[in-house]
Amino acid sequence: MNSMGPIIAATAASANARHLAEEEERMTTYNSDDLENNWEFKIVRGNSETFRKHEALTGLVNEEKQAGWVLLEKLDNSRIRFKRQRAMQSHDQQLLSQGIDPYRTQYGTFPMNMVIALVGVVLVLMAGIIFMFAFTVKP
Numbered sequence: 001m002n003s004m005g006p007i008i009a010a011t012a013a014s015a016n017a018r019h020l021a022e023e024e025e026r027m028t029t030y031n032s033d034d035l036e037n038n039w040e041f042k043i044v045r046g047n048s049e050t051f052r053k054h055e056a057l058t059g060l061v062n063e064e065k066q067a068g069w070v071l072l073e074k075l076d077n078s079r080i081r082f083k084r085q086r087a088m089q090s091h092d093q094q095l096l097s098q099g100i101d102p103y104r105t106q107y108g109t110f111p112m113n114m115v116i117a118l119v120g121v122v123l124v125l126m127a128g129i130i131f132m133f134a135f136t137v138k139p
Contacts, residue, residue, distance in 0.1 A: 028081060038086045041072070046107040049077035060107050067095055067102035 028041070044060060051057045051074060060080060061071050068088030072081045092102045 028075075034083070039083045040086050041081065041083045042069070042103065042105055043075070044080050044082065044105055044107050046078050046080075050108055051080060052077040056107075063100075066100055067091070069102075 028043075030041075033039075034041075044064070046056065046060075051060070057074070057080070064071075064082055068084040068091070069082040070084060072083045074080050088102075095102050
């Protein structure tokens with residue numbers, strides 16, 4: 001059994017995250033209105049091109065609207081950029097008490113959960129194969 005698999009997967013995920021962050025820095029420019037009129041910005045990420053589906057994109061925009069966030073642009077099918085006036089921060093405590101995180105940046109399943117689930121499935125499959133060979137191979 002190769003014990004390097006999870007390490008390789010974690011290294012690849014880290015490199016991909018760095019690449020996406022660098023790409024976002026290049027893609028997201030701010031004009032003087034953005035900087036002078038007290039706007040704040042965030043990018044919400046979904047997994048596996050979540051925002052290709054119109055329902056998911058509409059759902060996200062409607063949820064973010066509750067905290068004052070306005071759709072700025074769809075970077076791609078997994079990243080959406082929002083902005084809001086900083087004055088909306090005065091409502092954040094009320095939103096948090098209602099279970100709404102005004103600063104969430106992840107939509108759907110958190111990526112680490114997906115990695116853990118995938119590793120779990122691989123381990124179960126490997127255990128099944130070992131179990132099958134242990135009882136079918138005769139000495």
